Amino acid sequence: RFRAPTWGSDYLALCLWRSGSRRDQARQLIIDLETRGSQALLLFISCLEDTGQDTLASFLRTSSQAAKQNPEAIRPSDLPPVVLGPVGLKPEELRALKQDPSKLTPGKLTPVVLGPEELWLAKLRPEVLRPEVPRPVDIGSGGFSDVRAQDRLRGNADLAYVLNADPCGHCLIINNVNFYLASGLGRRVGSDIDCEKLRQRFSLLHFVVEVKGDLTAEQMLQALGELARRDHGALDCCVVVILSHGCQASHLQFPGAVYGTDGCPVSIESIVNIFNGAGCPSLGGKPKLFFIQACGGEQKDPGCKVDSTSPEDRTPGSDSEPDAVPFQEGPGTFDQPDAVSSLPTPSDIFVSYSTFPGFVSWRDPKSGSWYVETLDGVFEQWAHSEDLQTLLLRVAHAVSEKGVYKQIPGCFNFLRKKFFFKTY
Numbered sequence: 001r002f003r004a005p006t007w008g009s010d011y012l013a014l015c016l017w018r019s020g021s022r023r024d025q026a027r028q029l030i031i032d033l034e035t036r037g038s039q040a041l042l043l044f045i046s047c048l049e050d051t052g053q054d055t056l057a058s059f060l061r062t063s064s065q066a067a068k069q070n071p072e073a074i075r076p077s078d079l080p081p082v083v084l085g086p087v088g089l090k091p092e093e094l095r096a097l098k099q100d101p102s103k104l105t106p107g108k109l110t111p112v113v114l115g116p117e118e119l120w121l122a123k124l125r126p127e128v129l130r131p132e133v134p135r136p137v138d139i140g141s142g143g144f145s146d147v148r149a150q151d152r153l154r155g156n157a158d159l160a161y162v163l164n165a166d167p168c169g170h171c172l173i174i175n176n177v178n179f180y181l182a183s184g185l186g187r188r189v190g191s192d193i194d195c196e197k198l199r200q201r202f203s204l205l206h207f208v209v210e211v212k213g214d215l216t217a218e219q220m221l222q223a224l225g226e227l228a229r230r231d232h233g234a235l236d237c238c239v240v241v242i243l244s245h246g247c248q249a250s251h252l253q254f255p256g257a258v259y260g261t262d263g264c265p266v267s268i269e270s271i272v273n274i275f276n277g278a279g280c281p282s283l284g285g286k287p288k289l290f291f292i293q294a295c296g297g298e299q300k301d302p303g304c305k306v307d308s309t310s311p312e313d314r315t316p317g318s319d320s321e322p323d324a325v326p327f328q329e330g331p332g333t334f335d336q337p338d339a340v341s342s343l344p345t346p347s348d349i350f351v352s353y354s355t356f357p358g359f360v361s362w363r364d365p366k367s368g369s370w371y372v373e374t375l376d377g378v379f380e381q382w383a384h385s386e387d388l389q390t391l392l393l394r395v396a397h398a399v400s401e402k403g404v405y406k407q408i409p410g411c412f413n414f415l416r417k418k419f420f421f422k423t424y
Helices: 006-016 022-034 040-050 054-069 091-099 147-154 191-204 217-229 268-273 370-382 388-400
Strands: 169-175 207-213 237-243 257-259 265-267 288-293 349-353 362-364 410-414
Touching: 022 040, 040 054, 169 191, 169 217, 191 207, 191 237, 191 288, 191 370, 217 237, 217 265, 217 268, 257 268, 265 268, 268 288, 268 349, 288 370, 362 370, 370 388, 388 410
Parallel strands: 169 207, 169 237, 237 288, 288 349
Antiparallel strands: 257 265, 349 410
16 A cells, blocks of 8 residues: 555656646546556555545546546646645756656655645645544444554553563453352352353453352452462463352442352452552552452342433343342451551552442343443454453443343443553
């Protein structure tokens, strides 16, 4: 593809300085481009469009079609006002250029702008004068995203976490499905579907995925501690996913708790703090991501009336089950204030909750939880171009439109930079 304006403008300037009328110049430009391959003219027109010269691009496209049907169709009166010739050359340089066009070198000339008066250099918008600024690229119905700008952002270590390692980190998935009878907690049918979706998704995102199922509270803490004690020095990130029943819990930093299969709760706060700077120094300064599919309480949100939603979003949610149990707090169950007062300030931590604290989180026995099903779909479609927080905004929007009873995911974001998954 031509690179505008270095190749395109220099070549265009060369064509415009040939002898002959403007009609001959226009015809010769089209002929010269078409002799360089069947796609050359189209690529050149696309190049003009990329640099904001849409009027000239449209004129050349129309002229090329007319020239094929009638070579006399290109007349001087059809040509829009133009700024002719290379800008910034001295008269002797112009004469030398006419005698020996090979002296024309990239970077020697400023871009040549053709088109009506409003496109002359003195009146051009900054984004037209700076063709290196990419145009927005439509990447889906959700809006516009500047893909090239995102790529530059990914590589800027001051603005985004850089994931160079491959694999980029460990991903631990704890999937609690079957609970002790004495716990009073029901079987979480459909959670295995969630687990498999996330196992495949994070594998595709270049994580080493480890799945542990049906762990007691003590076993959960043990598995998390083992992960934290590993050497993450050569890695760039760490992910923890917990699929279980949950409840409200007293907290200072992160709300909620998840249950082990024995019915004992483990606070989200204690889980996150396992990976702080003191407990996991090899992850210092690196992003630590937590995804929690569990209820935050017993409340069921009937929602509030808004303008129309799609029919499928209004279908009853009678087949969905909550991951909620009553709030249970006893002495010594959760961290006391003096146990967390000396912890380092959280940084490089991102905790994504499937639901708002205090509310239930819905799970379909046949398709899995609303949150994980949506998370997997959003990551599949958008992880290559959007940062983590934008991805989870998409998840929150999609989940909020489901069912009769409502659900809204949320997050606690203590990242210092944007986070982009490794997708290549």
